[in-house]
Amino acid sequence: MSNPSYTVLFSAGESSGDQHAAHMFQELQKQSPALRGIGMGGNKMRQVGIDIRFDSSGIGVIGLVEILKHYTEIRRALKLMKHIVASEKPDLLVCVDYKEFNLKLAQFAKRHGVKVLFYVSPQVWAWRPGRVVTYGKAIDMMAVIFPFETAYYEAENVPVRYVGHPSVDKVHPIHSKQDDMEMFGLDASRPVIGVMPGSRANEIKRMLPVMLDAVKTLAKRQADLQFVLPQADSISDEVLQEHLQGFPIPIKLIKQQAYDAIQCCDAVMTTSGTASLEIALLQVPMVIAYRLSPLSYWLGKQLVKIPFIGLPNIIAGKSIAKELIQDALTAQNLADELERLLSDAGYRHRALLELQRVKVLLGAGGGSKNMADLALEMLKQS
Structure with missing residues (x-):
């Protein structure tokens, strides 16, 4: 019997969601080769054969002020995605993270009789636990990536499945550390940051200048340090060169080999988010930094119910990587x-032990x- 030809609509608004959707689609196609993927995403999804109807690389922003600046583009994306739902009636909508946007899209899809699988739970445990009910009404299934999240949905009788964190599978360097050091032209006898x-x-605009100031401070204190910058696929050369052009200290830019670059590091300064979790999985000590516009930060402080923003700290339930947020984020503090x-x-040994625990x-x-198994289960029920 031939495989049925399903159409799955993916909605990913950020770089990490683009990756998660791409990996899920690859797994789906192994089991159902005739399955078609369409939707909103970036290069990773495009590369695996998903028909990208809206490129989301320009709308992956965080913070109220930042979202307002991109509001017209975000609204255009939502209008297009709603049109696809209504006119093409996909067999399943997979919303990947990008919470508020995808909640609106899920609510619309539900009204039009399209099944909704939400992948990567909104951080209801950090923000507003009451939102569980709102999401429950808009979806058919919530797929969570942290084991502790299921309890929030089960308490409100919302269908939920723990699928595991996608980073656990994909965060693996291609080469040995020794080979990478040689390939990147790094000296094994000198520390790498x-x-x-x-x-x-x-x-990049908010974080890179203060990180570069920290690089200057560190280089003054310790002349033998080496610096590497793994360039995210979603970031163009132009965006980085705006800050790196003429920078007095050599920083090795490494493209499309982030995990190999990270494994060469003795310590990393990173923004919060998926990157901090990937560094934890690679067992490299880090300092987590973040800065928002003052208004976005103030609003976040009113809403966030947990003491940490770094995923390794949230998972561990305690501070295992120092967080430098907003005013605490200075070049001096980063360097220290x-x-x-x-x-x-x-101190280093304790940090490494805690990172092992997170893993x-x-x-x-x-x-x-x-995720692919869960999606196919839902498709077969339709």
Whole structure:
């Protein structure tokens, strides 16, 4: 019997969602080769054969002020996605993260009789637990990537499945550390610091200048340091060169080999988000930094119900990587923490032990395959 030809509409608004959707689609096609993927996303989804109807690389922004600046483009994307739902009636809508946008799209799809699978739960445990009910009404299934999240949905009788974190499967360097050091032209006898300013253009603008100031401070204190910057696929050369052009300290830019670059590092300065979790999985000590516009930060402070923003800290339930947020984010503070991670053996050892614990808590992986299985289960029920 031939496989039925399903059409799955994917909605991914950010770089991490683009990756998650791409990996899930690859797993789907292994089981159902005739299955077609369409939707909103970026290069990763395009590369695996999803028909991209709206390129989301320009709308992956965080913070109220930032969202308002891109509001027209975001609205245009939502209008187009709603049109696809209504006119093409896909067999399943897979909303990947990008919470508020995808909630509106899910509500619309539900009204039009399209099944909705929401992948990557909104962080209801951090923001507003009451939102569980709102999402429950708009979806057919919530796929969560942290084991502790299921309880929030089960308490409100919302269908939920723990699928595992997709990063566990994909965060693997291609080469050995020794081979990478040689390939990137790094000296194994000198410490390597990673600079990870984010995967969105507005993050680079906000985060890279202070990180570069920290690089200057560190280079003054310790002349033998080497610096690498793994360039996110969603960031153009132009965006980076605006800041790196004429920078007095050599920083090795590494493209499309982020995990190999990170494994070469002795310590990393990173923005919060998926990157911090990937660094944790690669067992490299880090300092987590973030800065929003003052208004976005103030609003966030009123809403956030948990003490941390870094995923390794949230998973561990305690501070295992120092967080430098808003006013605490200074070049001096970044440099001090990185220096401590390099020179204080006891402090470094404790950080590494905690990172091992986070890796264990995240489990064995299989997230993308579990998602594909769940999607096919839902498709067969339709």
